[in-house]
Amino acid sequence: MAYKTSERSDAATNRRRILSAARRLFDERGVGVVSMHEVGRSAGVGQGTLYRRFRNKGELCAALLEGRVEEFEGEARGRIEGGEESALELLGWFLERLADFNEENGPLLEAIRDSRVGGREVEMRRNPFYGWLRRTVAGLLRKAEAEGETRRDLDVEVLTDIVLAPLDIDLWIYQREEQGLPPRRIVAAILDLVLKGLKATD
Structure with missing residues (x-):
């Protein structure tokens, strides 16, 4: 049970990091030119983690x-x-x-x-x-x-x-x-x- 709680906490942390990185990059350079790869790299998460949270840039923007x-x-x-x-x-x-x-x-x-x-x-x-x-x-x-x-x-x-x-x-x-x-x-x-x-x- 403790493992599942930790997993949920990690997922929430990753989501916040991804959204924070996306918001910063979009503000700096514009939504159209920033790739999902750049967002994941800036957030410090792997591409697998990024795409498990958001299947595409549209889902990421919807969350923002x-x-x-x-x-x-x-x-x-x-x-x-x-x-x-x-x-x-x-x-x-x-x-x-x-x-x-x-x-x-x-x-x-x-x-x-x-x-x-x-x-x-x-x-x-x-x-x-x-x-x-x-x-x-x-x-x-x-x-x-x-x-x-x-x-x-x-x-x-x-x-x-x-x-x-x-x-x-x-x-x-x-x-x-x-x-x-x-x-x-x-x-x-x-x-x-x-x-x-x-x-x-x-």
Whole structure:
């Protein structure tokens, strides 16, 4: 039994060392250019140990994002449950916050995307984070409809993914890096399109 406890402790220590090394190397040189081999070497662990913990760079980046995702979720939960804003106002805030999340974590999100099997977009939408985004937006759309802020004929299941689509990380990176568009300009256009399109007409 003592051996198993020690083994679990060693595993936790190795995980911390790997994540610490990855965070440092990514900050210094960028996510895209740092290899898994470099991370293992910097962490002082063998390649076998590294790949038992993280099968690829995408899994490593997902682990680095865990705390930031939890912070985002907690912030959103507190704001939505506060009940001081209308559902559409909250939806606007949520999309702005998601844009900030993309801007802050773009390279990590891109690495997670690149690691998905066959590069299929659907794989990115099966992860827990997208599931949470989807549930949050759907809930706000239903609340807005119930409170008369939108038309009464919303197809929430379809609209939820459409509302999130403009903030897909691939599109975000393209607009930021290839087109050179500033974040606030992108967000303003998205909010103008989404919120005006959803509002109830007289």
